[in-house]
Amino acid sequence: MRKRPFATLALIVGMGQAQADDALAPFEVVGDAIARPLTGAAGDAGRGERLLLDRRRSLCLLCHSGPVAEPHAQGTLAPGLGGVGSRLSQGQIRLRIVDMKRLDPATIMPSNHRIDGLERVAAPYRGQPVLTAGEIEDIVALLVTLKE
Amino acid sequence: MAFVLALVLALPCAGEAAAADRRSGSDFMAPETRAMQADDMSNPAMLWVADGEQSWHRPEGAAGRACATCHGDATRSMRGVAARYPAFAEATGRPVDLSGRINLCRRTHQPAPPFASESRELLALTAYVAYQSRGMPIAPPQDPRLDPFRANGGALYERRIGQLDLSCAACHDARWGQQLGGSVIPQAHPTAYPLYRLEWQSVGSLQRRLRNCMVGVRAEPYAFGAPELVDLELFLMGRAGGMALETPGVRP
Secondary structure: OEEOHHHHHHHHHHOOOOOOOOOOOOOEEEOOEOOOOOOOOOOOHHHHHHHHHOHHHHOHHHHOOOOOOOHHHOOOOOOOOOOHHHHOOHHHHHHHHHHHHHOOOOOOOOOOOOOOOOOOEOHHHOOOOOOOHHHHHHHHHHHOOOOO | OHHHHHHHHHOOOOOOOOHHHOOOHHHHOOHHHHHHHHOOOOOOOHHHHHHHHHHHHOOEOOOOEOHHHHHOOHHHHOOOOHHHOOEEEOOOOEEEOHHHHHHHHHHHOOOOOOOOOOOHHHHHHHHHHHHOOOOOEOOOOOOHHHHHHHHHHHHHHHOOEOOOOEOHHHHHOOOOOOEEOOEEOOOOOOOOOOEEEOOOOEEEOHHHHHHHHHHHOOEOOOOOOOHHHHHHHHHHHHHOOOOEOOOOEEEO
């Protein structure tokens, strides 16, 4: 069992700034998974689907394909998300969305819930993770239902 | 042994397209967009080229000199020039790109106030000058004074930036030909600038394109004219050495 020191640190540092208020949720990685929801509660698969379809916000479909949108506008840089719910457990999916770099530092998949170690982040995004804890839980709730 | 070593040294670095496998961005375009670029009557960027031709002959500044006053017939004097830019500028001790070179002439030779970055006038003159090299192979200058700047451009190309933490190389060397959302990732050869981009509904410079890619990974883009952008241009032109110039291009 490992606690993630940066997440906790960022949380403390972030408390002073209004916009970075609770920017990062603390979480616990066990093996290659984060078992517990970042928000302490399950997300909403319907909201997760809307988020996935909003490519400019969630970005997932820039790289992945998924059984949720027109195929020609989807990415081919990553494995399809169809069937991910049978391949991976809920906790494994959560860690991959939160911070794939823990599993492979060379991955191109953005660490969606991490703000350290980045260079030249554009002003509107500085100190902000790609996705909030709630958004990640909504997407997790959707992905676990993608069984094939 | 020596042979194996030579082979290893000759291999391109991770995923970078070998010389024979280099492809212009136009190779990845839909047939309609390719046709639009190929036909001067339908290529919207030709309007900028025509504007540039007019400015070439227009006297400007206190001394009332036109570009043509000193450079004469552009179809002769400017032939092949764009193929070897960015080049080292004595005046600044740094590389300067073609637009920057034109503005140096505006300031010091005409003399007249330099054009603003991305202004219609500057794009038009740059497109007109670059058009004189259409079809010619890109010929990066063998000038050792450029080496440190080209190396810096290469380092910027490899550096992960932005909230998405991606390098240019991650897309353009390792994943060209694949799809990012609805767009095919090209190899990032700057063979056709300035060019008309359908998304812009306008002609834009290579620097504008580079800034777009930086914004795409949610990075703070360098300002127009920043040395980092010129260094990147220099690196990219070196990487595209020998490929044919297509200015003025069309892109989606």
